[in-house]
Amino acid sequence: MNPFEQFESNVRYYSRRWPAIFSYSQGSVITDEDGKEYLDFFAGAGVLGYGHNNPELVEVAIEHLRSGKLLHSLDTFTTQKRAFLETLEALILKPRGLDMVVQTVGPTGATAVEAALQLAQRLSENRAVIGYEGSYHGMSYRAASISASMAGRQVVAHVGDFVALPFVDRMTERDVELLDAALRQGVKGEKIGAIILEPTQGEGGARPFDPEYLAVVRQKATEYGVIVIADEIQAGVGRTGSFFSFEGSKLDPDIICVSKAISGLGLPMALNLIRRSLDTWNAGEFSGTFRGNNLAFATSARMMEMYWRDESFATATKAKGLTVRSALQSIADCYPELDFDVRGNGLLCGLNVKDTQLADQVTRAAFDRQLIVETCGAGDTVVKLLAPMTTTSEQLHDGLERLSEAFAATLPVKSPALSAR
Numbered sequence: 578m579n580p581f582e583q584f585e586s587n588v589r590y591y592s593r594r595w596p597a598i599f600s601y602s603q604g605s606v607i608t609d610e611d612g613k614e615y616l617d618f619f620a621g622a623g624v625l626g627y628g629h630n631n632p633e634l635v636e637v638a639i640e641h642l643r644s645g646k647l648l649h650s651l652d653t654f655t656t657q658k659r660a661f662l663e664t665l666e667a668l669i670l671k672p673r674g675l676d677m678v679v680q681t682v683g684p685t686g687a688t689a690v691e692a693a694l695q696l697a698q699r700l701s702e703n704r705a706v707i708g709y710e711g712s713y714h715g716m717s718y719r720a721a722s723i724s725a726s727m728a729g730r731q732v733v734a735h736v737g738d739f740v741a742l743p744f745v746d747r748m749t750e751r752d753v754e755l756l757d758a759a760l761r762q763g764v765k766g767e768k769i770g771a772i773i774l775e776p777t778q779g780e781g782g783a784r785p786f787d788p789e790y791l792a793v794v795r796q797k798a799t800e801y802g803v804i805v806i807a808d809e810i811q812a813g814v815g816r817t818g819s820f821f822s823f824e825g826s827k828l829d830p831d832i833i834c835v836s837k838a839i840s841g842l843g844l845p846m847a848l849n850l851i852r853r854s855l856d857t858w859n860a861g862e863f864s865g866t867f868r869g870n871n872l873a874f875a876t877s878a879r880m881m882e883m884y885w886r887d888e889s890f891a892t893a894t895k896a897k898g899l900t901v902r903s904a905l906q907s908i909a910d911c912y913p914e915l916d917f918d919v920r921g922n923g924l925l926c927g928l929n930v931k932d933t934q935l936a937d938q939v940t941r942a943a944f945d946r947q948l949i950v951e952t953c954g955a956g957d958t959v960v961k962l963l964a965p966m967t968t969t970s971e972q973l974h975d976g977l978e979r980l981s982e983a984f985a986a987t988l989p990v991k992s993p994a995l996s997a998r
């Protein structure tokens with residue numbers, strides 16, 4: 578029995594999917610103890626959007642540690658937090674016309690969701706929540722209870738004051754009626770206080786909402802006095818080829834939850850952006866010991882300076898996303914009878930193979946070819962690709978080739994020629 582099996586809880590998961598012992602990482606490559614290199618198209622579930630050990634951010638971190646700069650600061654004022662706030666305002670919020678303030682919370686995405694729900698309840702004076710099928714918002718009790726994608730495999734049951742509406746990829750009149758009815762009726766006697774959604778769903782299957790529907794969500798929420806929370810924890814911070822995945826729609830959220838890739842270096846960090854006029858928190862009302870990760874403030878500020886001063890990074894991410902989707906389409910075209918479905922937005926992409934076992938087999942065959950990809954979606958039928966945005970074009974093609982070979986090894990047809998080449 579190895580020490581992991583001996584000393585770790587049964588709850589461990591990813592080690593069962595990728596049974597290597599990883600030691601080093603750089604960019605889009607992880608190296609195991611035996612020196613075997615893997616292309617990482619999972620990126621720590623989206624945390625490592627700017628690559629593993631991004632060299633410039635590593636230098637920021639080293640300099641930070643060497644010079645004895647503050648590491649932990651609760652929510653006191655620090656030099657690093659000031660630089661982070663000013664950079665976020667100048668490069669991200671202001672150019673997007675977002676008049677929002679920053680609430681730093683404890684280091685997980687679920688904590689940001691908790692804080693958003695509590696603030697929404699305070700503002701609307703109502704507790705019930707509208708969410709969507711396929712949603713995932715984290716594993717704290719409340720966040721898990723409004724995560725429809727976890728139904729059936731989580732310990733926490735959906736509590737009574739949550740309703741999951743169908744996901745909307747192409748809005749119909751029925752979708753608007755359902756939203757309106759939920760807002761009117763509430764849930765089990767509780768009125769609706771918030772609508773929470775991932776404008777592009779991650780765990781739900783790499784799928785963007787219809788932007789027209791997002792506009793209706795905004796309009797109806799305003800009509801009913803309900804708070805709109807955009808959970809941008811997985812799809813945000815550039816993953817979809819814009820800083821926030823709702824950009825280009827009229828969602829105009831009241832609260833935006835941000836985490837995962839925001840430090841740029843994979844450090845734990847989470848925050849909410851709150852519309853300034855709705856920032857009704859009293860001092861200390863929502864707390865958390867690890868709100869002041871100054872190392873993460875420092876690397877995050879540099880990440881924004883490096884990648885968000887102009888449009889070039891966003892444009893490159895969009896182009897890489899098109900490459901991935903075109904390769905996925907080529908794979909789908911090899912198996913027309915199986916009717917695979919290509920999804921995605923920017924570099925949050927997936928191929929719905931509509932079969933749990935097949936998706937699992939393909940990801941395992943990919944791992945055999947030193948490519949790390951994961952499944953997601955209802956029934957885990959979607960092979961999801963979350964390559965770091967910094968992945969080089971050569972690595973992208975290499976990984977897509979390996980995926981194509983994994984399909985060919987799993988399904989009895991010859992390896993498709995990648996149209997992306």
Ligand SMILES: Cc1ncc(COP(=O)(O)O)c(C=O)c1O
Pocket residue numbers: 622684685686687688690713714715716775779780808809810811812836837
């Ligand atoms: C959209 C979304 N929200 C919230 C979370 C929860 O974040 P954390 O695991 O850091 O609590 C996740 C994690 O995958 C997520 O994808």
